Amino acid sequence: MTKITRKSLSIICLLAFGLGTLKLTAYIPSPVFAQIQSEAPDSLEADRLSILGDQLEAASRYREAIESWQKALRLYRILENRKGEGKVLVDLCVVYRRLGQYQKAIEFGEQSLVIYRQNGDLNGEGNSLGNLATVYRYLGQYQKVIELNQQSLAIFKQNGNRKNEAGILNNLGLAYKSLGQYLKASEFYQQSLAIKKEIGDRIGEANSLMNLGDIYRIQGQNQKAIEFTHESFLIFKEIGDRSGEGNALGSIGNNYLNLRQYQKAIESYLKSLSIFKQIDDRYAEVGTLNNLGAAYGNLGQSPKAIEYFQQSLIIAKQIGDIKSQRTALNNLINIYNTLGKQQEAIEFRQQLLEITK
Template sequence: MKHQKLVPGQKNLLSFVLAVGNLTGNSRILSAWGLLILLGGLATPPGVSATDLTRQLHQPNSIRNTPFTSPWMGRETRDWADQRVRIAEEYLRANTPSKALDALLPALEVYHHQGDLRSQGLTYELMGRAYVALGRHKEAENAIRRRLGIARDTGDLQQQVFALNNIGTFLLQQGDADLAARDAFAEALQIANRIKSAEGQGLSWSNLGLAAARLGEYNKAIKFYETALTYRRQVRDPLGEANTYNNLGDAYFATGDYQNTIAAYGRALRLANASRDRINELRSIDGLVAAHVSVERYERAFELLAQRLNLAKQMQNLPEQLLSFESYARTYERLGKYQTARNFYERAAIIARNLQDSKKEVQLLDRITQIRNRRG
């Protein structure tokens, strides 16, 4: 979903950030998975762990490469399909959604043949993620709604909570169904309250905060985020807690409350750093830079930018390195130090060329041209 609209608070932050460094560049937050994290994420109930998956993929008798030829006729039918689902999860983690779909579609055929609704539900959920990543919106919505339908048919209230949050998240991404998204989150919260699911309550309250912010109700959003945090701490969900703190920072930024903005992003940064959650770590740094520049604390902003660039280099992530250089350039340009800004733009342009991102390279070269005759 490359052109998803942000909530009003995020729009304001993004507009400001573009003025000081494109700090929420679309190689991260506006990428499919980064975006989902920003919006609360397509929820994932507890299931197969990454450790289990890795172990199974490396078993000597793994059937990972078994061809798909009438698998329901053999003894390993269920194992075969389950293996495809686990492999699909691995492909999604590796950001190769098309390969994930190649694994999921035959597995789904097996589950349909066997009438296994529970496994169909999980498969549809993963298919929804893959379609989201590929920008295939109609197929994504169909898969996500099928997942909810199965949860309702089987009376699985916990899965209904996650599925409703997924639908609400999807609707927010479409940009024109904010009220419908809010209703989905509210229904999810109602069910989570009924079954006393702290995980579902935390997720639903956080997503209700996003919906409120989208509607310009920032004070209400702040209250929702703060409520969400109590549940996310209760279930010891550092990734979810860091995400909610970042959302809270966005809401405070939208209200111009920079002291609380910095406090919220700071908590997110500490949590993300401790859990090695790089996406939220980068996002919180970006928010802190924007907030500190807003109050003209440039020394602290540059310290954070150095931290950001170091992190991007450790990750060997060229797109994030590009964003770091561009952020430096915008900040120096704001200070009127045009020659230094130009140097950073040139370094960013080199990376864009190496990434074969011609559109970004043209934008950067245009910016260089605009400041070439300035002095600073």
């Protein structure tokens, strides 16, 4: 078996997936108001569809959630119910981001921002800014991310919204981490974690723990990173956050990969992949498939590595994830070069040139 040089294969970190997303609480009509005969039937139906979308999303049935929210959105617009319209637009922004359809996510996020600004709804405005920042983070536009998050942070500090303030601090940490400013990233994560513990935000606490673990991983302190990330995994499992479980398992896998414990890395990645397939998180699936390829490559199992890199590439193309396409293509080029298969390497290099034009 030909063993692939570890440094030649790139992994995709899963820490950012699903973290710090800010959503408005669903409006649920009380039974008293629901019984009032003068209530417009379309208004009740719009609320029902909006709530149904929330329930479907919570069950990770994203496509069905979109269908329900789209129906609710049409009714809210007919009724000129701006509050309901804004809430559903935020929901659509978040779910399209999770599905890797970033331009659609931006479109809905910008629409929600316009509505909240027109209505003078500061919390809604802060949420929309934060959600747009998250989308731009996935697109790698980090200065835009910082700018939008700083605007959002100022609003939540002004309003005393501690939970959302903590979420934005976490997202600023993610942006600075992506820029390689790890000390600054750690400072934002610590601020976020302190607030989340103070207010009893368990899911937020888990996110911050995992992100701090990622900083330790980057700095080569892998055992410490595993400790932080395992703590976050236990919280995600306790509260039933499947996406969080998958992200934590992927992060643990990355640490084992760094420690050259490749079988343990593969075990974590396979568990993570199973979760992401179940919840239809295509973006996270792409990263996990790539990382499985890297682990098998380091074990010298080139056919398995190629298989996973190609699966990652196919899905990355389907969802328009250019960054992950580049990673998968570079890994395929490296592995074929190592195997002495120059023709295959040239073919993938041509694909890489086409997407970098």
